[in-house]
Amino acid sequence: DIQMTQSPSILSASVGDRVTITCRASQSVSTWLAWYQQKPGKAPRLLMYKASSLDTGVSSRFSGSGSGTEFTLTITSLRPADFATYYCQQYNAYPWTFGQGTKLELK
Amino acid sequence: QVQLQESGPGLVKPPETLSLTCSVSGNSMGSHYWSWIRQPPGKGLEWIGYVFDIGTTKYNPSLKSRVTISIDTSKMQFSLRLTSVTAADTAVYYCARGGVLRGLDYWGQGSLVTVSS
Numbered sequence: 001d002i003q004m005t006q007s008p009s010i011l012s013a014s015v016g017d018r019v020t021i022t023c024r025a026s027q028s029v030s031t032w033l034a035w036y037q038q039k040p041g042k043a044p045r046l047l048m049y050k051a052s053s054l055d056t057g058v059s060s061r062f063s064g065s066g067s068g069t070e071f072t073l074t075i076t077s078l079r080p081a082d083f084a085t086y087y088c089q090q091y092n093a094y095p096w097t098f099g100q101g102t103k104l105e106l107k
Numbered sequence: 108q109v110q111l112q113e114s115g116p117g118l119v120k121p122p123e124t125l126s127l128t129c130s131v132s133g134n135s136m137g138s139h140y141w142s143w144i145r146q147p148p149g150k151g152l153e154w155i156g157y158v159f160d161i162g163t164t165k166y167n168p169s170l171k172s173r174v175t176i177s178i179d180t181s182k183m184q185f186s187l188r189l190t191s192v193t194a195a196d197t198a199v200y201y202c203a204r205g206g207v208l209r210g211l212d213y214w215g216q217g218s219l220v221t222v223s224s
Contacts, residue, residue, distance in 0.1 A: 044214060049212075055210070055212060089211075098151055
């Protein structure tokens, strides 16, 4: 299985900050990488697919980059609604696997 | 707007079979991949498997011997069966659309299944 490792596991930030979350794959996944946002008690929401494509309706404050084994999700001008847990997921090889999550919390 | 809704028992005794159904509305089921994902309380996400269109399936090897995912496009539903459950199968189970090209773009709200005698 391809292991997905996110860093940091917990990220403290303030409203208005710019933050970056990193996701590393144990082997190349090309650009078959998605990012999700999950709030407590809710289903994950797709933010980015194909590493850098914004899903419909997602704010342009979110951006993704990377290929191969290293990827980043950047959020600019943090808003209160952005504080949540973020997961990366590879869908290059079976089984599809997720990172362990990064909890973005209010400083 | 595509909507997905999980349904099924919230409590299953070990070592019985967990069965969940996902009802889809708002779009045709054809030409899409339909997945099940689970999340144990307080933990991360695990992809269980998918069914595509007329019934092609792909499963996570960690669960493959116990999992069956099926589809009934006439009812706009797809289903999950997980046999011989243990407490380790306690989780919120999500159904979702997509995955091969653009990630899992539509999700159900999740169904908590507790495995306990």
